Amino acid sequence: MSGHTQTHYTREQAVEYIMDQYGETLKRTIFTYVKNHHTTDDIFQDVLLQIYRKWDRFNGDSQLKTWAMRIAINRCKDYLRSPIHRIKIATDKWREQKAPNYTEQRVVQKEQWDEIAEAILHLPIKYREVMILTFQQDMTQKQIAEATGTPLSTIKTRMQRARQLLREKADEGGIDPWIINE
Amino acid sequence: MDHQRIKEAINRQIGEDPLFTDKDKQRFYKKKPNRRLRFPAVPKLVTVLLAFIVLSGSYYTFLKTDWFEQSSSPTEEESEPMEETPPPPSPDPEEPTLVKVEKLKEVITSMPSKSKMKVVIDQFSGTEVESKLADTENANGNEYKLFESYYAFASTNESGNQSAYEGPSPPPKEAFENGEIEISMKLNWVEGGERVLLNEATILYLSEEGDLIEENYKVHERNRNFIKVKNPDDLVVMDDLILRSIARSVDKEPDAITKRDLLYLEELTINASHLSGIYEVDEDIEYFKAMQSLFVLKLNQAIIPGELLKEVPYLDQATFIGPTVDDLSRVKEGLQTITYLNLINSSFRGTAEDILELKSLNIVRVDPAVVPNYEELQFEGMDVRW
Numbered sequence: 001m002s003g004h005t006q007t008h009y010t011r012e013q014a015v016e017y018i019m020d021q022y023g024e025t026l027k028r029t030i031f032t033y034v035k036n037h038h039t040t041d042d043i044f045q046d047v048l049l050q051i052y053r054k055w056d057r058f059n060g061d062s063q064l065k066t067w068a069m070r071i072a073i074n075r076c077k078d079y080l081r082s083p084i085h086r087i088k089i090a091t092d093k094w095r096e097q098k099a100p101n102y103t104e105q106r107v108v109q110k111e112q113w114d115e116i117a118e119a120i121l122h123l124p125i126k127y128r129e130v131m132i133l134t135f136q137q138d139m140t141q142k143q144i145a146e147a148t149g150t151p152l153s154t155i156k157t158r159m160q161r162a163r164q165l166l167r168e169k170a171d172e173g174g175i176d177p178w179i180i181n182e
Numbered sequence: 183m184d185h186q187r188i189k190e191a192i193n194r195q196i197g198e199d200p201l202f203t204d205k206d207k208q209r210f211y212k213k214k215p216n217r218r219l220r221f222p223a224v225p226k227l228v229t230v231l232l233a234f235i236v237l238s239g240s241y242y243t244f245l246k247t248d249w250f251e252q253s254s255s256p257t258e259e260e261s262e263p264m265e266e267t268p269p270p271p272s273p274d275p276e277e278p279t280l281v282k283v284e285k286l287k288e289v290i291t292s293m294p295s296k297s298k299m300k301v302v303i304d305q306f307s308g309t310e311v312e313s314k315l316a317d318t319e320n321a322n323g324n325e326y327k328l329f330e331s332y333y334a335f336a337s338t339n340e341s342g343n344q345s346a347y348e349g350p351s352p353p354p355k356e357a358f359e360n361g362e363i364e365i366s367m368k369l370n371w372v373e374g375g376e377r378v379l380l381n382e383a384t385i386l387y388l389s390e391e392g393d394l395i396e397e398n399y400k401v402h403e404r405n406r407n408f409i410k411v412k413n414p415d416d417l418v419v420m421d422d423l424i425l426r427s428i429a430r431s432v433d434k435e436p437d438a439i440t441k442r443d444l445l446y447l448e449e450l451t452i453n454a455s456h457l458s459g460i461y462e463v464d465e466d467i468e469y470f471k472a473m474q475s476l477f478v479l480k481l482n483q484a485i486i487p488g489e490l491l492k493e494v495p496y497l498d499q500a501t502f503i504g505p506t507v508d509d510l511s512r513v514k515e516g517l518q519t520i521t522y523l524n525l526i527n528s529s530f531r532g533t534a535e536d537i538l539e540l541k542s543l544n545i546v547r548v549d550p551a552v553v554p555n556y557e558e559l560q561f562e563g564m565d566v567r568w
Contacts, residue, residue, distance in 0.1 A: 015210070019202070019206070019207055019210070023202035023206060024200055024201060024202040026202075027201040027202050027206075028193065028196050028201055031196050031197075031201065032192070032196065037197075037201070040201065041206070041209075044202075044206060045206070045209055045210060045213065048206075048210045049210075049213065113184075113187045113188065113190070113191035114191045114194060114195065116188060116191060117188065117191035117192040117194065117195045118195060120188075120192065121192070121195055124544065126544075126563075127563065132192065135185060135188040135189050135192060136188075136189050136192045136193065138185075138189075157560060157561055157562075157563050158563050160561065160562070160563065161562050161563025161564075162563070164562065164563075168541075
């Protein structure tokens with residue numbers, strides 16, 4: 001599906017394509033914001049509906065994935081600001097909701113990476129999002145700036161600050177500093 | 183950092199099974215709006231009839247649904263362990279009050295659904311004393327309703343029977359001392375959209391030493407555990423200016439401020455600008471330990487030393503006005519939890535390094551002219567405003 005614009009594809013085809021190509025990616029990104037599988041399911045449905053409704057406005061200036069990601073990120077941030085989120089937040093519970101086959105058996109090195117991943121998922125949202133979009137979604141800083149609607153210089157600063165926060169976490173123990181300083 | 187290994191680790195944290203399944207597709211196609219009639223020749227009457235059938239079905243479903251168990255997602259049954267209550271603890275009428283309280287707290291912090299909480303209350307032989315609609319709020323097009331429910335857990339008398347508590351809510355200390363009630367519990371539920379969620383819980387009981395203990399748990403972003411105060415109805419003895427400041431926040435008379443008011447105090451402004459010098463707060467540290475809800479602090483020509491402030495566990499925002507903080511050395515110990523600091527009208531003449539010592543800080547309001555290396559703050563990702 002090259003060209004990805006409304007002149008070539010109907011909104012039904014576009015949503016079908018996005019689900020097939022980016023469904024998993026979008027849901028994983030949504031989860032890193034809301035940290036709850038059930039809420040992830042609900043927000044993902046909202047995102048698909050918004051894509052369906054806004055397809056006329058997609059002009060192909062950005063990549064389809066970045067455009068869809070921006071809709072998902074904005075929807076997650078709306079949710080995090082909502083009263084219903086404030087009353088149901090359970091960030092300390094989210095680990096209980098991981099997939100059941102989450103393995104308990106790891107070698108020491110693997111645990112170190114898991115410690116870092118956990119530390120990333122506990123960063124404040126503005127630092128977490130740059131780390132997740134960089135490392136989990138393989139996005140460039142320019143794409144992140146576009147997807148989050150944030151100036152590129154701010155993304156660079158946040159990346160620096162996120163690394164520093166992880167270094168501080170390493171200093172507190174639990175993570176080998178060399179992994180972050182690499 | 184090793185890009186691939188981080189990616190794999192993050193994905194392990196999220197879950198190794200695919201999150202996107204055919205259920206997501208099916209759910210979307212069920213909800214997808216129909217933009218236009220594909221068959222314009224179909225009489226409108228048919229559409230109206232269909233709508234009637236759907237609405238009737240929805241209304242019937244609404245009437246038949248146990249809203250306490252209502253799921254907003256067709257996949258909830260498979261994917262929502264969060265609202266599952268752990269196996270209810272087995273209550274024993276002979277066990278000490280504190281053990282029962284701990285078991286109730288365990289259930290409350292597991293964020294139970296309303297129906298599951300009811301099962302636990304029944305198991306503990308609790309009775310609902312009172313339930314009322316306390317507040318409504320409209321937000322994002324939804325109406326949220328706050329319900330307050332009081333439950334009583336009665337003491338067991340010598341013949342093994344329990345008498346129902348019929349006094350006021352919340353019960354006075356005398357009711358506990360007279361054995362009319364062993365534990366009082368107030369639960370606040372928020373009903374919004376299709377959900378009923380536990381918002382707040384308050385438990386009252388008598389300690390072994392004979393003190394009335396109030397413990398409170400709120401499900402909100404501060405992510406704290408139960409907060410606790412001993413003898414919540416005891417009056418507070420503090421300097422008049424502070425009592426008046428607290429009284430303004432909680433909308434009470436200064437001489438009626440109790441320790442319970444300190445427990446739930448969320449914002450405190452101390453304005454000493456009418457005094458000739460700097461007003462330095464020097465009060466019993468226990469009172470600051472009681473301020474477990476204090477979130478926002480504004481000090482105008484007043485200062486609270488860091489060794490007292492550090493006892494306030496969830497302080498989030500601080501504003502200093504006047505000639506009280508040339509640098510942050512006197513207060514930084516107590517500001518390690520704040521995310522917002524306003525120094526714009528203060529005498530602050532410190533450096534970016536001073537501000538960076540506040541580890542949780544995200545936003546600072548400060549005049550760039552007095553912090554020559556303020557770009558360093560921005561470089562560190564801090565939002566600098568003036």
